[in-house]
Amino acid sequence: MQVYLVVLTFIAFLLLLVMAAIRPKHSKLNMFELERRVDQGDDNAKIALARERQIGDVVSLQRVLIAVLQVLVVLLSELTFGLYIGIPIAFLVALLYGAIARVWFIKKLAEWLYERCEKYILEFIKGAPVLVKFLRSAPMSSGSHVLHIDSRQELQHLVAESAGVLTPEEKKLIVNSLSFNDELVSKVMTPRHQIDFVKKTEFLGPLTLDDLHKLGHSRLPVVSRDIDHIVGVLHLDGLLALDIKRSTTAEKAMEPKVFYIRENQTLQHALMAFLSTRHYLFIVINSDRETVGLLTLEDVIEALLGHKIVDEYESHDSLRAVASRSLRKHNHSEKHADV
Template identity: 30%
Template sequence: MVLLAAFALLSIGFSFLCSVLEAALLSLTPSYIAQLKEQRPKLHDSLSRLKANIDRPLAAILTLNTIAHTVGATGVGAQVSVLFGETYIAVASALMTLLILVLSEIIPKTIGATYWRGLAPLLPPLLRVMIVVLAPFLWLSELITNRIGKSEHDVDMRGEIKALARIGLEEKALDSDETRTIVNILNLHEISVKSVMTPRTVCETVAPMLTVGEFDQRYGKTQFTRFPVMDADEQALGYVHKADTYHADDAQTMKALMHPVEVLQEADNVEQVFTSMLKDHNHMRVVYDDHGTWVGLITLEDVIETILGQDIVDETDNVQNLRKYAKQRWLKRIKRDESARSQR
C-alpha cells in the first residue's frame, strides 16, 4: 500500500512541478524580461538565455513529465494488481487519469500562468538542474528534431504590438487616445503623403521677387506661418517663415529671406517624411506628383495630426480641416464654372 501511494504521489508531484514550470516559462513576456535588465540584471540574463533557446528547457520539462506519467501509471497499475487483483486495474487507471488531469495539469498550469512573475526567479535554477540531469534525453531529442528540420516563421512584430494596444484598451490599461496613437505610429509606413498633405488649393505661395512690404499687405493677417517660394514654372525654390519678415526691410525680397525646402513624391510614405523632418529640423515639404506637377504641402503638423488621429487647432485657425476645406472649394469652383458655361 505504501508503494502504491508513493508511485501516485511521486507521479502527480513531478507532473505538478513540470506543469507549473511550463506555464510560467511560456507566460514570460519580452517586456517583463527587458524591465529586469536594470532592476535584477542576473535574473534578466538567466531568463534571457532560457527564452533565447526555449526549446531546450521545454524539452526537459516535457521529458520529465512524460517519465513521471509513464512510471507512475505503470507502478500504480502493478501495485493495484498485486493488492486488489487485475479486476481493479481499469478502475485505478481511470482514477489516476482523473487525478493527473486535475492535480497535475489544470491546477498547476493555472497557478503558473497566474503567478508567473513570482515564479520567474525559480525558473533558472530548477530548469538548469533538469537540463543537466536529462541531458542524454535532450541530446536524443535535439538529434531527431534537427534531422526533421525547423520551419522559419516571420514574426509580425508590428501586428502583435497593435494587437496588444487593442487588448490594453479592452482591459482599460490604455485609453482610446493612447491606443489610437500607438496604432497610427505603427501604420505610418503604410500611409502615403498624398492622403495627409494639405492640397495646393488651400496653400499660399509667394514669388521670389515679392518684397517684404508686399508680403505684409497680402499675408500679414493670414493664419499660415510658412510660405513656399515658387518660380513661374511652379518649381519650389525654398520657403519663407512669416517671422523672418518681421524685422526685415520692406524692400527685401522673398528670395533673400527664404530657407531651403525639400521636395518629395506624393507616393512617399509618412514615416520617411517624419524621420527626415526630425533629422533636418525643417517642418515643411513640397509635394509633386509623378508628372512633376506641384500638388500640395506636407508639414510636421500634418504628420502629428496623422499620429494623434485628430486635427490640431489653435485660436488662430479659422478652418479646422484644410483637406476637407480644399474639397469644398474645389466643388464650389466646379459648380461656378458649370453655371458660367450654362449662361453662355
C-alpha cells in the first residue's frame, strides 16, 4: 500500500510539472491580420483565428488542472509520508514546481504532449461552453483586439524588425518619417568649412564660370567681406545665357533675396519654409547670426526618404554630397603628414 501511494504521489507530481510547463503558442499574426486574411477567404487563417480566440480558455483549464494537481500532491504526500513529513514536502513542491517545470526536457515533453492533445482540448472547449465559461480565469482574445503602441520608438522598432512584409526601402521611409519631426537642421546641413562661395566683386568671365560649374553646384552663396556676410545667391543655371563678351560681377548677376534658418530648427519646419518661400537654399545661422552651414531642399528630402535622390549624371545642388566627394586641396604638399 505504501509503495502504491509513493508511486501515485510521484505520478501526480510529474503531471503537475508537465501541466505547469505547457505554454500554448499564440499565432505569429495578430488578431487584426488574421481577421483581414479571413475576410480574403484564407482557410488557414480562419482556423488560426478560431484557435487564437480559444487560447484564453486553454490557459484557464490549465490553471484549474494545476490547482487540482497541487491539492492532490499535498493530500498524497500527507497520506504517504505522514503529517510531519508530508506537509514540508508539499510546501517544497508548491515553492519549486514552477522552477522545475522550466527544465528543458520537461518543457520538451510538455510541448510534445500538448501538440498531440490540443485538437481534443479545443473540441472540448467548443463542446462545453457553459462549463468553460464557469471555469474561465484568463481573458479571451477579442476579435477587436488592437496592438497597442506606446511610443514612437516602439513603432520604429516594429517596422525595422518586420521581416518579409516591407521592402528595405519602405522600412527606411517609414522609420525616417517617424523621426523626421525630431531631426534638427544642424544634422543634415553642409557645415561651414565645406561651403563653396563666390565674392560679390568676382567678375564672371569664361574662366571663372568654368571654375564655378566644376564645383558641381547649381547655386552658390555670394559674400561681401566673409562667409558671415552673405548678400545673395548666384544661380549658375541662369548664367548659361550670359554674354561671355561682357563680363559682369557676381553682385549684379545674383539674386539678392537671402533666407536664413536657425541650426536648432527642425527639418519639418525647414521643409515647410522651403515650400512657402519657393526657394531651395537656406543659410543656416546660430544664435549670434553667424553662418554655420547651408541647407538645401534636397538635403531635407533625403533625410525624409533615407537615401540619396541624386543621379550621378544629373546636375544637382547637394552641397554636402559634392563637398564630401571633392574635398578641398588645401595643405597637401608632396611630402606631408597629419599628426
